[in-house]
Amino acid sequence: MTISDLRIALFSGNYNYTRDGANQALNRLVGSVLAKGAKVRVYSPKVANPDFPPTGELVGLPNVPMPVKGRGEYRLPTGLGADVKRDLEAFRPDIIHVSSPDPSGHAALKWAQQHDIPVLASVHTRFETYPRYYNMAFLEPLVIKLLKRFYNRCDALVAPSQSMIDELLAMEMHQDIGLWTRGVDRTIFSSARRDPEWRRAIGLAETDVAIVFLGRLVMEKGLDVFAETIVRLRARGVAHKVLVIGDGPARGWFEANLPEGIFTGFKTGDALGQALASGDIFFNPSVTETFGNVTLEAMASGLPVVAAGATGSASLVTDGVTGRLVVPTNKQADANAFAEALAPYCLDPALRAAHGAAGETRACEYSWEAINAVVADIYVRLVEERRRLRAA
Known part of the structure; x- marks a missing residue:
């Protein structure tokens, strides 16, 4: 059996209406398996009016609109519905991939179990960390319990970094976890x-040192720690100066707390x-990413990276070689x-140049074609x- 023999149903909470790192990876994956002949x-x-x-x-x-303050641009899928179930029946998938x-x-997982179809789940973000950014940290143990129940009902997981795989194993989310890392478009x-x-x-004058933030402007990206x-x-x-690339519902808060930011x-x-490469240092304090696409993009752009030593960036940044990692404890x-x-x-242009160049060399190792082939192989294995x- 090869990937060209398979019919794949992919479920995503946000496939293209708002651009983010997770759905960029999913769209590239779909393009890759379609090119190999899969349905x-x-x-x-x-x-x-989707973003792309x-x-x-x-x-x-x-x-329905996401029922969380400040996240109104996101939609919450509420189930399958009769029309989607009929569509699934007509499509006859060999495997179901759930990304959220x-x-x-949950409904897609239940449907797959009823029809004896294997399920692969991809982990794209640290959902269990989200409550702490909305003054609901007490919910974190409950979220972990719910995630554990969901993921253990799947046949296998894929996660984008070894550090995230280690976290998932430690939390007993699953035992069969593959590495589906991320690539970077070197033409950009x-x-x-x-x-x-x-x-x-x-x-920005050429002598100015610009510290860059890149990403969706939402609080769980660590905006408070950055400011x-x-x-x-x-x-x-x-x-130094601050260069912020991105937009989102917390932009007003970020502008107010970075009054001299660009x-x-x-x-x-x-x-x-162009914007990213025109910065000087990339700063990513977020602990919610499972990989950190923006970190890899900054490395590919020749910027040294200062990041939280958490899942994602910890698997990309070599401390003291391509940047610095800070183990998160508390905001202060x-x-x-x-x-x-x-x-x-x-303060040191030579240090910036050396660590930026080392990061760009490391980023060259990430090829989308080889990376997506890993997921295709897991699809085939689970179906077989x-x-x-x-x-039997």
Whole structure:
């Protein structure tokens, strides 16, 4: 059996209506297996004006606005519904891939079990950490319990970093966990994209040291720690500027707490590559990522990285070689530690250049084609295993 023999049903809570690292990876995966001859059908909420066209055929899931303050741009899939179930019956998938433990993901898992179809789940974010950013940290143990129940009902998992696999194993989420890391588009992300004229146009002189934030502007990305770190860095008298690339519901809060920051708004494609490479240091305090696409993109752009030593960045950044890792403890201690890690890069151009170049070399190892082939192989293995069980 090869991947070309398979019919794959993919369930996503956000496949293309709002751009993020997870759905970029899913769209690349679908494009890869379609190119190999597989049949794919994607089930996800649809909106009138999505951020980008979907790769593959997209079937809408019933959904409602996300019932969390500040996340109104996201949709919560509420199940399958009769129309989706009929569509699944007609498609006759060999395997189901669920990418989010939302109500539709649960319903798809139940449908697969009823029809004796294997299920692969991909882990894209640290859902259990989200409550702490909305003053509901007491819910974290409950979220872990619910995630554990969901993932252990699947046949296998894939996660984007070895550090995340280790976390999942430690939490007993599953025993069969494959590594589906992430690639980087070197036609977009490269140190060659640095543009002094673009820097001058936004108020950055060539001698300015720009600390970059890239990502969706939501609190769980560590915006509070980022802002507090900048306060500590300024208190040390370390000259720098802040460049924020991205947009989101917390932009107003971030602008208010970074009054001298330069905000470019949302960018993609060549414009994103230009903006990122035109920075000097990448700072990622987030602990919610399972991989950290933005960290890899910054490395590919020739920037040294200062990041939280948590899942994701910990598998990408080599401490003292391509950047610095700070083990997270609490907001105040983290801000001090991050400021201490950032200061040498602000003050030493040779150090920035050396660690940035080392990061760019490391980023060249991440090829999308080889990475997606791993998932295709897992699809084939799970289907073959299920057919042997049926035959037995």
